[in-house]
Amino acid sequence: MKKEYVVYEGSEFTIEWFFTERGKSPAKEYFDDLTRERKLEAFKLFKTMAEVGKIHNITKFRHEGDGVYAFKPKPDRFLCFFFSGKKIVITNGFEKKTDKLSPTEKKKAQVAQEDYSKRVKKGCYYE
Numbered sequence: 001m002k003k004e005y006v007v008y009e010g011s012e013f014t015i016e017w018f019f020t021e022r023g024k025s026p027a028k029e030y031f032d033d034l035t036r037e038r039k040l041e042a043f044k045l046f047k048t049m050a051e052v053g054k055i056h057n058i059t060k061f062r063h064e065g066d067g068v069y070a071f072k073p074k075p076d077r078f079l080c081f082f083f084s085g086k087k088i089v090i091t092n093g094f095e096k097k098t099d100k101l102s103p104t105e106k107k108k109a110q111v112a113q114e115d116y117s118k119r120v121k122k123g124c125y126y127e
Helices: 026-032 036-052 103-122
Strands: 006-009 014-017 061-065 068-071 076-083 087-095
Touching (some): 006 036, 026 087, 036 068, 036 087, 076 103, 087 103
Parallel strands (some): 014 087
Antiparallel strands (some): 006 014, 061 068, 068 076, 076 087
């Protein structure tokens, strides 16, 4: 099965899904299971960031600390990080049920970021 890395390629950023070494993408799998309406809400944010380069509304996009950012189409969250080459890599998605970001979800994003960086440096991330 071919991996679909690119979510949206804009004039400011390319938005990509993160894939594990085993070829799984938790964020893409979560996104694919959403209703059409929820997918459209998330995709609008991805497209805006890719084309404009900023989302000023912190209720829609925000830095969560430690290099982790969140796209926030209610009630969903898509955690991501910025990478050189004008890339934003979406690591995981989930439905937010509490006011605070789950430390477990944030840790997943951080682990994915480390894994991505190592594999890109080795030249073995992209097929």
